[in-house]
Amino acid sequence: MAKESKMKDNAKKPSLFVFSGEKESNKSDNHSTHQLKKEPWKVMIIDDDELVHQLTHLVLENFQFNGAPLTFIDGYSAKEAKQLIKKHPDTAVLLLDVVMENDEAGFDVVDFVRKKLGNRFVRIILRTGQPGQFPENKIISDYDINDYKDKTELTSERLNTTLITALRSYQDLQTIETLVGSKNYLEKRVEERTRKIMAINKDLKKAVYFHEKTNRDLAISQDRLAEAQKIAKIGHWEWRPAQGELFWSAQSLEIFSVKTPPEKTNIKHIFRVIPEDARAQIKAALRRLSSGKKSYEFEHEIICPNGGKKIIKQRGKIELSADKQVKKLTGTVQDITETTLADEQMRKLSGAIKQIAEAVIICDKKGTIEYVNPSFSKMTGYNEEEVINQNIVLLKSDKQSDGFYRRMWRTIRRGDVFSNVMISRKKDGSYFYEEKTITPQVNAEGKITHFISTGKDISERMEAMEKLQYLAHxxxxxxxxxxxxxxxxxxxxxxxxxxxxxxxxxxxxxxxxxxxxxxxxxxxxxxxxxxxxxxxxxxxxxxxxxxxxxxxxxxxxxxxxxxxxxxxxxxxxxxxxxxxxxxxxxxxxxxxxxxxxxxxxxxxxxxxxxxxxxxxxxxxxxxxxxxxxxxxxTDKDEKKAKRRLTMEVGLRRALEKEQFFLCYQPQVDIATNKVTGVESLLRWRDDQANIVSPFEFIPVLEDTGMITGVGEWVIRESCRQGVAWEAENLNLKVAVNISIRQLQVPGFVKQIETVLNETGFSANKLELELTENLLIEHIKDTSNTFHELHDLGIKLSIDDFGTGYSSMNYLKRLPFDTLKIDRAFIKDIMNDQDDAAIANAIITLAHSMDMEVVAEGVESSPQLGYLKQRHCDIYQGFLCSPPVNHHLISDLIANYPTSLIDSHSHSVS
Missing domain, CATH: 3.30.70.270 (Reverse transcriptase/Diguanylate cyclase domain)
Known part of the structure; x- marks a missing residue:
């Protein structure tokens, strides 16, 4: 819900100026009301993050501009922003988030304010929490906003500076709008009054000429004079001291706010509303007249019954008799409050424009420069004398197309405000980026007379954007x-x-x-x-x-x-x-x-x-x-890719559909010929009930990251089966292959510990296997994990040993318990001297480091006999059994021949 908050309870300030006889408008769309009344500045904060509201309130808690505090209007969505800006069209600054209900909610609000409501006064500052999402030059180019800021840039100091600049711009636009209208209105009124006065004077001359002919003409002239004086706010008076006669015109009394009938008015009624210092001024002027000065003219204030003040201009002259006696004193009084305040406002505006940080140019509708402020000279290098009466084209660069400038002129000549980033040229010929706004200025008839341009140098910002653009590509x-x-x-x-x-x-x-x-x-x-x-x-x-x-x-x-x-x-x-x-x-x-x-x-x-x-x-x-x-x-590659994709899709639901199952291959102690453990091997039966080779689907699990979830299931199921075998009095070690991805999962050790606790399987009966190649590639990332697992009592094994590089450098640093000789070396161990030498070296190395050795892929009795002679510890392979379902392990152990090795030992040469 929107809410309004006021920083301080300040009393309403008096207006900067009020037209005499006119009441200030109470309409909500009167944008000059704030400036006149010195009411708090309305700042609307639209952001879907409450913290942004709180921080903005905190940063601006004691903020004041031109003696007035802030009133906050808070909203949290684009929809709410539109309702609030309609309710508060005199909002000075709109701090607007870009991303709210959607990524472009803030831009929608900008279009609503500028185009639908036609509100050109409110200063809009877009804020974003996603720097780089929208290019700043495009946002400033496409939308009628005043600034585009990253939220992280709006520190306390920068937010204050940004707000001061926005409020100053807002106040200047109000003042320009009011003064332009007031000045044109007054000029028209003065012109009309002058014409009427001239006509009245002409009529008065005619009336004097025909005075003796007809009193009616004189009365008409007097009426016209009274009306003219009323319009021009000019009254006259006449004083004949010798006769004691004092005449005040009705308009004179109106100016002095005297309600006494003219025939009963005396000088005391007038002096009551004149401050003491002004009274002395008037008396001194009258004394000067009496001493020989023929006329006087001066200005002074009067106090109105409502407590307000008027500024009066007095003119008078004396008429002496032949003997130098005062025959008659005549004078006029004129209410010049409006013109005086207008002039004062114009002086203030001129001073503000001179001090504003933005470059200001005022040119006529043909583009001839009539005014520039000091910031313009500082930005371009041109001094005032060099550009006055010159055409604005002297700033034009060749970096933007003629079409760009044609669009600009079309926009401002039809009365619309033009805002864009322009590339302009300095006096020294260098170029700079300028964030420019050009506003048409119209007279009382609505015709364009001038263009007011404001701009600031944003070259550093644009260069930073270009750098970001480069980094983005x-x-x-x-x-x-x-x-x-x-x-x-x-x-x-x-x-x-x-x-x-x-x-x-x-x-x-x-x-x-x-x-x-x-x-x-x-x-x-x-x-x-x-x-x-x-x-x-x-x-x-x-x-x-x-x-x-x-x-x-x-x-x-x-x-x-x-x-x-x-x-x-x-x-x-x-x-x-x-x-x-x-x-x-x-x-x-x-x-x-x-x-x-x-x-x-x-x-x-x-x-x-x-x-x-x-x-x-x-x-x-x-x-x-x-x-x-x-x-x-080739298309063959495509088929493989499609096959892989189909497999990936099937694997994503395989665990849920319970399509995975485990087979177990026995591991036999060579010395005792007893089954002491098993290796768990993952299998997959797909939707068509086909058994998919692990050589196909396990790489897919690895590449997609699904191996982490499936791997956890394998460990849990293996431990659960180990406990089931224990219930059958089978004391078996269970070896499980793990992926490097599993080791890299945060909390992997804790995950294993949880599985052991939940299943009741002993840690010293669980062996985790990792292939040598993966171990070497990720040794730095996983070293601590290996030590933590070993501290739990879990056995660690290096699978496919001998196929990697520099493995031996790491053996002494890592707590491995077992080396598994790759089946590639066992296959030809009886015929290939190199394979036999490698196997012998691995066995010797492992035993020297107090590790157990497992030979994989043993398929013949001669191979087994050879390994026994070389004191290999464990073997597994088809000679004992292929991988089988868990319920066959009990039968295999019960019926396994204990004399298998001995019966073939003599065949080994």
């Missing part, structure tokens, strides 16, 4: 075009294809294994490497092509104006060759490769999203084929 690390600018240029290139018989190509590039460099050598090295890669990319394409950094280690290249598709491959090969050469970053010599995916238009598509998507798909094909190569998009 360019990558801050490499200065290359970013994703937004790349898409825009690609869209333009596609549009040109409609009339060019050429093709364009999109190259999607990804740096292979960049994360390892970034994590191992630091982000500074990684950033410098990306800059060097960016430089090489630009060096190896044509000047008309676009190289863009999309983010991270992903780049894109737009090759435009290609004549044949076969021309693209040499460019890709050149890129691969040059980017694979060594990089020297500080003291480091680095080698990286890239994978490139290529799509072309119109063959692969004719829109931005399709081309980027297909180039991305082709890039992943390049990755899957060993990296450091390029691949053109």
């Amino acid at each position: 360019n990558d801050t690390l490499t200065d290359l075009p970013n994703r937004t600018l790349f898409r825009d240029r690609l869209n333009q290139a596609i549009t040109r294809l409609e009339w060019q018989q050429r093709i364009i190509a999109v190259l999607f590039l990804d740096v292979d294994r960049f994360k390892i460099i970034n994590d191992s050598l630091g982000h500074d090295t990684g950033d410098n490497l990306l800059r060097e890669i960016s430089r090489r990319l630009e060096q190896n394409v044509r000047s008309g092509d676009t190289v863009s950094r999309l983010g991270g280690d992903e780049f894109a290249i737009l090759l435009s104006d290609i004549s044949r598709r076969t021309d693209i491959a040499p460019i890709a090969e050149k890129l691969l060759d040059n980017l694979s050469k060594p990089y020297y970053i500080g003291e480091q010599e680095l080698f990286v490769t890239i994978s490139i995916g290529i799509s072309t238009s119109p063959q692969d598509g004719e829109d931005v999203n399709t081309l980027i998507k297909k180039a991305d798909v082709a890039m992943y094909q390049a990755k899957s084929k060993g990296k450091n190569n390029y691949q053109f998009y």
Whole structure:
């Protein structure tokens, strides 16, 4: 609900001026009322955030302008703003939020105020909490507002300054409006009165001439004179001291507010309303007349019965007899209150315009400059003498079109206010951005006579906006075009294809294994490497092509104006060759490769999203084929992508539909030939009841992030099954594969602890496995998590050991309990000396560090015998059992032959 608040209970101030005989208007749309009465300034705050209202009230609590405090009118929506501004059209300043019911609610209010209500007086300051959402130059250009501020910029000091500027502008507009109307009205009245007085004088002369002929003509003339004096607020008097006669015209008595009939009026009635100092002035003037001075003229105040004051102009002369005696004194009195106050207001306005911070120009309707204030000279370098009587065109620059200036003149010549950002030229020839408002000035007949221009230099703000515009379209690390600018240029290139018989190509590039460099050598090295890669990319394409950094280690290249598709491959090969050469970053010599995916238009598509998507798909094909190569998009890739998308859609509901289930593969102690544990393996039965290979769906879970939810289910289900086996007197360790994404989830350790508490499974029977490659890539991010898990008593295992890089550097730093030899080394362990040597080395290394060794993929007795001779601890594989459902584990353990190894031990050579 809207609410009004007043900062202080100030008494109403007297008006700056009041036309004599006229009452001040009580209409709500009288914009001069505030200025006249010195009432509090109305400030309307429209914002859907109550805190903004409270802060604004607090900051402006003691604010005053020209001796008057503030009255706040609070609203919280665009709809409420429209109702309030209709109710309070004399609002001085409107602090208006941009985003309320919708992103453009504030702009809707601006249009309502300016266009529908036609309120040009209220000063509108737009405020936004989303800097950069709307370009400031466009907002100021498109909407009739006075300022556009980020809320974070409106500190206490800046809010006060902004409000003072707005109120001063509001007061100036009121004053100009009032004075222009008053001045023109008075000029017309004086002109009319002068003409009538001249006519009356003519009639009076005729009346004197015909005085003896007819008294009727004289009476008519007297009536006309009285009317003329009333209109002109001029009265006359005559005093014949010798006869004791004193005559006051009715208008004279009206001016002095004397109600006594003329025939009974004496000088005392007049002197009652004249202040003491003015009385002395009058007496001195009369004495001067008596001493020989023939006439006098002076001004003084009188006190009205209602307590108000009038300013009177007195003129008088003396007529002496032949013997130098006072024969007659005659004079006139004129009420000059209106013209005096108007002149005073004009002087104040002139002083205000001279001191205002904005540059002010007043020119006639042809554009000839008649006035400039000091701020204009300070802003442009021109002094007043250099521009007076010059045409406004001397400020025109060549930075805006002739059409822009034609629209400006059309707007102001039809009587509308023009507001826009103009690029003007200074005296020294330099250019500056000017936030300019041009207001037509009309006379009493409504005809345009002049134009009043106000403006301020916003060059610094515009330069900052241009910088922001650059940052919005360019990558801050490499200065290359970013994703937004790349898409825009690609869209333009596609549009040109409609009339060019050429093709364009999109190259999607990804740096292979960049994360390892970034994590191992630091982000500074990684950033410098990306800059060097960016430089090489630009060096190896044509000047008309676009190289863009999309983010991270992903780049894109737009090759435009290609004549044949076969021309693209040499460019890709050149890129691969040059980017694979060594990089020297500080003291480091680095080698990286890239994978490139290529799509072309119109063959692969004719829109931005399709081309980027297909180039991305082709890039992943390049990755899957060993990296450091390029691949053109093919329909086969599309089918794979669609298959992956279909799989992703199915996986999102798989957990809810209970389509996931677990299989368990036994792990056998080689020394005792007993099943001591199992590895939990995730399986998925899709909507068509097909069993989908984990090699297909688990990467999708990883890429989409669904692995975190599914992984938690796997751990919980494995622990629950472990407890069920315990109830059958089976003491089994349960190994569960985890994803690096799970480790990166905040509170992962707490999540595991909760699962163990809820299921009752022992922490020392749970083993978490992580593949060696993922471990190395994320070692810095996950090291603390490993230690926290191990402190709970959970076993940790490195899966697929031997396939990664530099793993041994981390073994002594991390609390791992088990190493699992990858099945790739076990497969040919009997025939391949290298595989056998690697397996032997892993077993020796693990035992030296007090770790247990598990061999995966054991399928034959000779393999098992070999591993026993090398003192391997555990094996798993088809020799024992493939992965089976949980209810088969009990039967398998009960019937498992304890002499399996011994029966085949002699076959091992």
